[in-house]
Amino acid sequence: MNPNAEHHSVAIVGGGQAGLSLSYYLQQRGIDHIVLEKRSPLHAWRTQRWDSFCLVTPNWQCKLPGWEYAGSDPHGFMKKDEIIEYLDGFVKHVAAPVRSGLTVQRAAPRAGGGFEIATSQGHYSADQLVVASGGYHQPIIPRLAERLPRDLLQIHSEQYRNAQALPPGKVLVVGNGQSGAQIAEDLHLAGRQVVMATGDAPRCARFYRGKDVVDWLADMGYYDMPVHEHPLREGVRDNTNHYVTGRDGGRDIDLRKFANEGMELYGLLNGLEGDTLHFNPDLRANLDHADRIYNGINAAIDKHIEKAGLDVPPPSVYRPVWEPAAERTRLSLRESGIGAVIWCIGFSPDFSWLDAPVFNGRGQPGHVRGVTALPGLYFIGLPWLHTWGSGRFSGVARDALYLAEQIEARAPVAGTPAARELAEPWLS
Known part of the structure; x- marks a missing residue:
């Protein structure tokens, strides 16, 4: 003392x-x-x-x-x-x-x-x-980062400011949670070529049946639910946030749409050999998982609307606008022209x-x-x-x-x- x-x-x-x-x-x-x-x-x-x-x-x-x-x-x-x-x-x-x-x-x-x-x-x-x-x-950056070429710019999501501050070349965004998805969108809208390593992050709709999904969930009491009543109990604290955006008045973030527009999507980044990155063959599963959560939230809103007898626009189900032709599991940093990596895998x-x-x-x-x-x-x-x-x-x-x-x-x-x-x- x-x-x-x-x-x-x-x-x-x-x-x-x-x-x-x-x-x-x-x-x-x-x-x-x-x-x-x-x-x-x-x-x-x-x-x-x-x-x-x-x-x-x-x-x-x-x-x-x-x-x-x-x-x-x-x-x-x-x-x-x-x-x-x-x-x-x-x-x-x-x-x-x-x-x-x-x-x-x-x-x-x-x-x-x-x-x-x-x-x-x-x-x-x-x-x-x-x-x-x-x-x-503490920003999470995997030990793999230590073996990437020294002339390759690496930053964490907390350091990202805008597309213009990055060097020429493609940008590899690792992680598609809330920050990763929004940063990838920011780069994409700025005309940068984005390569994204996805994970199992969920997504949700911005608007559904005439109202912001957040408003619907508030009406349903979701935001008042204490952790001990959540189906996952304390496990919910480990969940990745759903990706969506409030940009330009709010909209969905649909990685499949970005892929149609030229964004390159891969599965989970899991290794490095020389200058070649290795990915899990799970891109399709990751996209399907995100869409399943998206449609599941909307289905819960449908039940709430039906029970309350509300007169609102009709329901809908998201249908994929793009499917990966095949799982790509390897990517050469130099051959692909990647000039920067942004680690968007959270904090500890x-x-x-x-x-x-x-x-x-x-x-x-x-x-x-x-x-x-x-x-x-x-x-x-x-x-x-x-x-x-x-x-x-x-x-x-x-x-x-x-x-x-x-x-x-x-x-x-x-x-x-x-x-x-x-x-x-x-x-x-």
């Missing part, structure tokens, strides 16, 4: 939308707290999005606490500069007690309760600790700074709605922490309110023996 540590009732690690949302509710309750942020509040939104980035969920789902979307286009999709403007307003609205530019190097429970926190700018202590740093910390969490017995064998924290088995330790802002919206603008307020209530229930009342016992080590 460091006797010079600055003490607070609650320490929040991370100044993104989750940490600031919790700060909003703690301020309402008059609970002393500090937000420790490595860079600046909501830094990732300013630096880790490409130029044409826009929301894939409609604006009405932007429901940060006390700061819901109030613009003129609730069913539109904010572009990058509009998102930043919205978030800048939220930062000012919350006015959280943030300490920016410091890195939390280690946090651990201390004997007798509370937590010790070592940072790059001194020591802190807290009665309760909230991890609000999210789950997207890094909670190595947190020395607490709450993690499973995969490095994931165990919790129930963000509350861990270690008294006073919480998580917020993780995908499917409680519902689909937990890691998004739409659901983080609900999680933040719940945790604020849990924190308030554990906070000792000033002047009581419990409060004096917790404060004693810092009183001198």
Whole structure:
């Protein structure tokens, strides 16, 4: 224990939308707290999005606490500069007690309760600790990348800005999740020749039977479903996001359509021999899987419409507009003219700074709605922490309110023996 540590009732690690949302509710309750942020509040939104980035969920789902979307286009999709403007307003609205530019190097429970926190700018202590740093910390780039030619530009999706910033030649996009599919579309629309290595990412329709699919799913209660009621239970946290876009007012992303227009599609990238990439022969299966999910979501909407007796446009089923003539499993980088590779296979969490017995064998924290088995330790802002919206603008307020209530229930009342016992080590 460091006797010079600055003490607070609650320490929040991370100044993104989750940490600031919790700060909003703690301020309402008059609970002393500090937000420790490595860079600046909501830094990732300013630096880790490409130029044409826009929301894939409609604006009405932007429901940060006390700061819901109030613009003129609730069913539109904010572009990058509009998102930043919205978030800048939220930062000012919350006015959280943030300490920016410091890195939390280690946090651990201390004997007798509370937590010790070592940072790059001194020591802190807290009665309760909230991890609000999210789950997207380390860009995933496979070891295979180390063996690619040194003159071949390689970047992660978080580094991509626009097609013009890439060198001449074809662009290999590895991964067809939400980022991969949208980046591939951005390149394709810019006239770049794209080669895509696909995986088993699902897709969904943008609009169906007269309404945005998100609106239908909201009507069906999907976004209120807690993780313990989902058919996959906690396994849903490992799911890849459905690919779709809000670009130009919103539309489907159909890789088959792109293939008809010249995009080269392959199966899962699985190896490298010399300068030749190897792919699994599963392109057809990957495309069929995505379409099966697409049609399955629409079929669920059909049942909802029928049960409610709604008068809306008739149902439809997606039919493939392109089929691979054969599975291609090899591609020479030099012969094909690939000049850049964009790795779009996600991020991995890094909670190595947190020395607490709450993690499973995969490095994931165990919790129930963000509350861990270690008294006073919480998580917020993780995908499917409680519902689909937990890691998004739409659901983080609900999680933040719940945790604020849990924190308030554990906070000792000033002047009581419990409060004096917790404060004693810092009183001198």
